[in-house]
Amino acid sequence: MPAPLFTVINTFTLKDPAGAEDFERRFLDHVRWMRAQEGFRAHQAVRATERPEVYVNLGWWAAPDLFKQVMASETFQEHAKEFHRIVDVEADPSLGILRIDAEGGQAAGDGSVVLVERFTVTGDAEAFEAAYRAYAEAVAGLDGFGHTDLVKSVVRPGQYTAATRWSGPGAYETARHTPEYTAVLKHAEVATVAATPVAGNRAPEVTRHG
Incomplete structure (x- = not known):
């Protein structure tokens, strides 16, 4: 099986909330340069809805x-x-665990949101990963689902991040009320941030490590 993609999660917090336009311009210039570098595969940058001074980028x-x-x-x-x-920068190097796209390859559409979920696994990591995979496969056929990526931190034991694109809050709230999501929460605590896509493209498929 191919090796899982190395994933860098950067959280950027604006020192001056009024500096968003300047940051986004600089960031997009940086991404254009990064895309030409050997080994770069893809990225997803988002801006938190309730804390617009916070950006998250998965590379x-x-x-x-x-x-x-x-x-x-x-x-x-x-x-x-x-x-x-x-900006203040917090980095979290990780490994890709899974990638799932909507059935039929349909995107979530314009006006979509990205739900960034930080999971702290309180039990068995393999059981959590299996539960998340079952959840992602179950909701991939729901209206409004675009795609999801799950990555595992290599520096913070038991820490995972999922980034899932949805057509809107109604779609992800439906998913979070499924029995499969309830099963995920039996293995982990979660902190959730709803965000607006800023820039990005899809990563190639990743496989479970090991």
Whole structure:
């Protein structure tokens, strides 16, 4: 099986909430450069709905060493220096666990939202992963589902992040009331952030590690 994609989750918090336009311009310039780098596969950037000063970006890479090479470059360091002037940055390196798209490959559509869920597994990690997979496969056929990615932190034991695209709040609330989601919560506690897509593209398929 192919190796899981290395995933970097960056949470950016604006030091000045009025600086969103400047940050987004700089970030999109940075992403255009990143897309040309060896090993870059895809990314998804979102802005929190209730805390618009907070952005989250998931970046998928073929391997951690390739990402480290890019980080060491002069251009990346210049971009990082600019970012740190206007945002606080929290990074969470992770490994891709699964990717599921809507049945028939249909996107969630314009006006969609991305639900970012931070799971803290309180029991067996494999049981949690199996429960999340069962949930994702069950809701993939629901109206309003676009796609989901689940990744596992490599530096914070028991921590997972899921990013799921939906057509709107009604769609994800329906999904969160399914028995499959109830089963997920038997294995983990969750903190949820609804967000607006800013930029991104889909990652290639990932497989469960191991």
